[in-house]
Amino acid sequence: MSTDGARLDTLDLALLRALxxxxxxxxxxxxxxxxxARGTVQARLQRLEDTGVVTGYGPDVDLTAAGFGVQAFVTLEIAQGALGDLTAELAAMPGVLEAHATTGSGDVLCRVAARSHGDLQQTLLQLGRSASVVRSTSVVALSELVPLRTLPLLTSEGGPPARAPGHRGG
Amino acid sequence: MSTDGARLDTLDLALLRALxxxxxxxxxxxxxxxxxARGTVQARLQRLEDTGVVTGYGPDVDLTAAGFGVQAFVTLEIAQGALGDLTAELAAMPGVLEAHATTGSGDVLCRVAARSHGDLQQTLLQLGRSASVVRSTSVVALSELVPLRTLPLLTSEGGPPARAPGHRGG
DNA sequence: CCGCTACTGTGCAGATCGATCAGTTGTGAC
DNA sequence: GTCACAACTGATCGATCTGCACAGTAGCGG
Known part of the structure; x- marks a missing residue:
């Protein structure tokens, strides 16, 4: 397996953390x-974006605060060869926050949000009606134990020390 | 159920989209x-942050590009009353990206990332060793069908028209 | 030893920010 | 009908930040 990931050194990690x-x-x-130095920050940031590590800075929306307090995880068992169709269907449904193809005989796991249990059921029913879906199982999220995060993982390995420090002030 | 969510009008949605x-x-x-006007943008943005709808603007890190190309979803069946302990354990594990308590007899669904299948297995084993975990099931994510998004959901309802337009220029 | 790359510190012109003001308009209370 | 209120506009001010360029220093590999 090639190391496709751009290696992040200590300074990159510190930059992400500060950001x-x-x-x-x-x-x-x-x-x-x-x-x-300022130039260093700009160069690093530019490189992080160029290498695709940082894909954006989109505003993080708290769906609960926005009125969509109900979330659920749905496992879909899909028909053979229907992955493409289903992907399009899922993308067209606003309630579908994300979807992943997983191991298992044609399984898809997706996350759904809604304003109320009633709305959630509407979305769930719509999913079940799809011709691509053979069977579906859903669990409702009750509370968020660990909020989404990536920094601990990136930091866990303690990246390589920063590059040549160069001119050390004075 | 009270509408705890701050209502977002058309201008708020347009602002989030532009952002x-x-x-x-x-x-x-x-x-x-x-x-x-600029002042309007500043005021709206301030209000969105104050009401908790926008929680931050953290950089979006592409874990695949950063070298963590393996993700999995793990369902944990936990022992009675062990939710608190487990939460602390999960939070302490860098590989755990997020975790949710779900419906079902003490079930927790969490998302795990790792650099390789070997690393993933290490994390999975560590999870299984926990005294709070009775049983665990995991599926590996093969491909991302729908990337994480929230705007379609927020936009889907077509919020109320913007406020009083006031001085309409001229 | 030399060339290369990365980082530092500085300087400048232009753009932006944050705060503030008066003026206009729709809404709801009285 | 009239009034106070809240929201938006357009403008200004000083302070700050950005984008870009430059020369100098230090580690690395040939």
């Missing part, structure tokens, strides 16, 4: 916070 | 894009 904690901070503030 | 498509845009550029 997570202060999302609206500009390059100058980040550079101050990290103790490096 | 999603141009995440690094400042208030001025957003105002130009939406055709409203």
């Amino acid at each position: 997570t904690e202060h999302p609206r901070a500009g390059a100058l503030e980040l550079s101050r916070r990290l103790g490096v | 999603t498509e141009h995440p690094r845009a400042g208030a001025l550029e957003l105002s130009r894009r939406l055709g409203v």
Whole structure:
């Protein structure tokens, strides 16, 4: 297996962390916070975006606060060769937050959100009516134990030390 | 059920959409894009953050690009009353991206990521070793059918028309 | 030893930010 | 009908940040 992932060194990780904690901070503030030059922050950030590690900075919407307090995880068993059709169907349904093809005989796991249990059932029924779906099982999310996060994983390995420090001040 | 969610009108939705498509845009550029005054954008954005609808602007990290190309969904059946302990354990494991308590007799659904199948198995084994876990089932994600998104859901209802337009220029 | 790359610190012109003000308009209360 | 209120507009101000360029320093490999 080739290492397709761009290796993130300590500075990259620190940059991501700082950016997570202060999302609206500009390059100058980040550079101050990290103790490096502004140009370095800009270059690193540019590289992270170029390599596809950082795909965006979209606003994180709290669906509960927005009025969509009901979420569910649905496992779909789909008909042979219907993956393409189903993908299009899922993408067209606003209530479907995300969907993944998984191991198992044609299984798809998707996450669904709705404003109420009634609305959720509507979406679930619509899913079940699909010609591509053979069987479906759903569980309702009751509480969020661990909110979505990626930094702990990235940090866990303690990346390689930063590059040549170069001109060390003075 | 009370409508705890802050109602988002057309302008709020347009703002979120513009912000999603141009995440690094400042208030001025957003105002130009939406055709409203800069102060309005700032006020709306402030309100969205105050009401908790927008919780942050953290950088979206593509785990595959970062070298963590293996993801799995794990269903844990847990022992009675062990939810608290398990939550702490899950939070302490970097490989656990998120976790939700779900319907079913003490079930928890969590998403796990790893650098390779071997690493994934390590995490899975660690989960199984937990005293709080009675049984565990895991499916590996093969491909992402629908990437995570929230805007379609928010937009689907076509929020109420914007507020009093006020001074209409001229 | 030399070339390459990465980082540092600085400077400048232009753009943006945050705060504030008066003016206009729709809404709901009285 | 009239009034106060809330929301949006358009504008200004100083302070700050951005994008870009430059020369200098330090580690790495040939």
